[in-house]
Amino acid sequence: MKSLLALLALALLVPALLAAPLKPFTAAQLPTQKNLDEASLAVESAMTNGGFEKVGEYSPYPTTQILVFTNETLKDLATASEKGGFGAMLRVSVTDHEGAIQIAYTTPEYWYNAYHLQGDLTSVTEAITKALGKGQAFGPKNGLEPEELREYHYKFGMPYFSDTLLLADHEDYQTALNTVEKGLQNKAGGVSKVYRIDLPDKEETVFGVAMTQKVSSDVFIMKEVDFKEMRSSAHLPYEILVSKGKVYTLPAEFRIAISFPDLSMMGANSFMNIMSAPGDIADALKAVAKGK
Template sequence: MFKFPKTLLITLFCLTFTAQAQDMLRPYQLLDTPASTLNEATDMTYSALEQSAFEVLGQYSPYPGARVIAITHPALLQAASTKEFGGYAAALRIGLTEVDGKVQRSYANPAYWGTALQVGSLEKVSAELKDVLGDSQPFGSRKGLSNKKLANYRYMMMMPKLKDHDHLGSFTSHAAALATVRNNLASNSNELVKVFEVAIPDSEEVLFGVGIGSGDGNDAKVMGITDGGELRHTAHLPYALLVSGSDAYALAGKFRIALAFPDLGMGTFMKISSAPNAIRDSLESLTKPANDPPGR
């Protein structure tokens, strides 16, 4: 019987292991960390984006020392338009965070989020981000997640999946839904900030990015507990509300937070146990008549 040389077997094993490791996806891509101010790093990022096909949808500062820039791209919008609720994937986030005298620049990995939100791996978007912003390194999970696991992701047994999103409200029409959400965001009565709004072409879906400034689900509180690592997950924010037809939805908090922090331990998750429902309640308040109190 023919036998493979031991060195060949080892080489084949190493190649297979390397290929499998490269297939594992992580939620963020780390760019350079310039020794500059937050404003300078933001200006540098804007300057690069202005020369590209990417569209800046909005920006906000969820807490001191952090900034988020929301962007979209024609290929991203096209992918989002291919399925119902694809609108969740219509925007990507760029995070800038002051850490130890430098500014970490990162962005949400299109391959990771596109796969998890079931609109595809978004290779074109990833390639253009590399061309515009430069080389980057994946981070956000020690081992990473496979395409198969991401495509049907949940944190653990009995936790929500993508399809288990929260239904926030129903309206008489798509126009009525949009008007109600826009009016409530404009009033800012519950410390909810409109970060962006983007319409998905050839569909009745519009995605709103919402900064949350109060309650147990507020951005600063949740990130203060979950985002203590060396590399920051600022590009996780903001949460989003999706108007689809005459209804409003949001990704379940336990799904959305776990997807952004896939290595989060149960002990840390329990410290923010009230956050998922609080996030839902905050977003749900945007679907109520302006004179209705939250939770009514």
């Protein structure tokens, strides 16, 4: 009997031991599409038929379209987690790279752990896999284990997920929301709104934003960091989180690194080439958070 129990325990343990480390993006497996518009329509149809709600879309440059989706489970997971709004969505990228259409999405398990979400993610993973298929995961050469993602920071002295950057502190949630909406409408700091997701039964809202000025711009940053054959376009867009009266973002040293964890510190296509980006991003988003 003891031997049987031991074998059963081993059988349950082996799949976990053999599970591949996680990577930030997963290639979709949809029929070949002729162009960006056709591919984007195919993605939207597949995702909405799969129970997801499209909350926004964004074209940072002519060769790329990013569609953002959520569903009730994602919002519930975010509601149950500290600053969970950062993980309340899935991003799907459609990229024309040298004439080939690439479709990819943010790997649910990767971002679930990176953003410290709590609860059962199974239905989300199953739904997007059914909608878009599950090709090869990609990003860094070597993936990260769930426990590594929950403790992730790029280098010694660099911020963790918990080191959120406070952009502004308002008297209450509604004031904070109104101020951020005003800042986005005014395109303060060159920042505009891509989407908004309100979390149920929680004074928390996440905005996805497009950035266009100086070295905070999405075009400048992606030109430096997204250089591999399979593009990581679903890194975008960046987020602003309103939680009660406070407005937060993730430090660029974390937010960029979690999408590109194997990016070198120095050399061609390195963090050194965007060393001014964290400060510029913070300044641009602070302008939004203060409604300028």
